[in-house]
Amino acid sequence: MFDYDSERGRYHERLRAAADVRTADRVLDIGCGTGQTTRDAARSAPSGSALGVDVSGPMVERARRLSEQAGIRNVSFERADAQVHPFAPESFTLGISRFGTMFFADPVAAFANIGRALRPGARLVQLVWQAGDRQEWFSTIRHALAGGRTVPAGLDHGAFSLADRTAAAGMLTAAGFGAVEITEVRGPIHYGPDAAGARDALLDLRMVKDLVAGLDAAATARALDRLLAALDAHDTGEGAWFDSRAWLIIARRR
Template sequence: MTGGGAAAPVDPSNRRQADSWDGPGGDFWTANADRFDEGVAAYRAPFRAAAAIGETAHVLDVGCGTGQTTRDAARAASSGSALGVDLSAGMVELARRRAEFEGVPNVSFEQADAQVHRFPDGAADIAISRHGAMFFGDPVAAFTNIGRALRPDGRLVLLTWQPFDQQEWLSSFVTVLADGGPVPVPPSDAPSPFALSDPGRVRGILDAAGFTDVQLDGVRESMYIGPDTEDALRFVAGQQAGMLDELGPGRRARALEALRADLDRHRGDRGVVYDSAAWLVRARRR
């Protein structure tokens, strides 16, 4: 497995993302790695089916986080390999530890900005990303670079969110926590969870980056937030700490009570769950 070392170069357009993912944002994800994986667990089987990784494949996992998808890929490519890259040193280190603990020998991880990292040309058969490819400052440059890492006719498979208004989980949280104020909708044309939510924009980016046969298929699954209301409240309050910090004490207390009530309304036999919707994006390098 790849060891540590100096952080790789970051493109200036990605500096703010790097400061977040290799800072407080990444720290929160690392500390809650299991919860994040559990949250999107319903997408795990559709994503693996779309990737259809063969036994001898060499896989690049972009924005791999703490590495669940990279380890899944390595197990499928039992006579091949899987490399996961992410901006977060903390998540990459946890990914390494988990791969070692789980006994996955053909996987490696690097802290890297996939927009500028010098991947070996044509070494990968497939590039994948589960909710990790929406944060590039220059997505055309990023996917062009990822394309260089693929062999000719190599495949790209992404899981990306559909538009904000299709995400009951996030739209509910930020509406409640806005406490009657403006709801902060993440942009769909700039680095954000929804930067690859518009099919036309996705096709335009991938076409400009040298991909063809772009296909988007919608998938709707439940998002798991927590086993009970209080646990879910702690998790969401931590995830949305920035919004809460902007409220005064009185508004903060009111917003948290409203969030608790909303989470409780979504509590059932499986715990607290909300609706969500994603795109499975498939393409080939020209």
């Protein structure tokens, strides 16, 4: 299972600061993964609660185990698609998401569904990626594995669907949100303790699997050697790091 918490650790504090969870908040965490953001929200809301939802069953199960081990009682998790899940209306005072809202098939309908779960005036605070050509990690990995081949579009699987800030603001407005604020956030992301560890971790990503799909054994080995060399060039001695850019988007449910 890919370690998104390690990858996005530098963004974690930015989301926490922007979310500013209050003592009695009822927090909805969209695309919670293994629950790091949800657990932190629950800790910040001892008189409230936090619910994390994600479409990945294994991640939700791990989130539950980690929360039980940590002894956090006001947190819960559901395997659910936030686009269509029947959340109780107006039951949350805050919505958060750390790179979990970019994969909706119909973003306006999805944000409208999330909005119905929030109380009027509640904030939705999310981090999303900027465009792929502004991501050192995406360009480097794609170039290394392609090796000069023409690869089909769409291998990002929607990761950059909210990269256009004007379009993203329009989607939220159409979904019933107002006071949309979009701020650039830039920081490094981490793929492993060294180049070899980063390569092994990246093999769990669907994008990487798709880039080597269809190659024979020899071509796959060459592609992975190129990837290892690219990762080695980004090994700082304290891990393999890549530059990245995101949008911090804050909007209020009307």
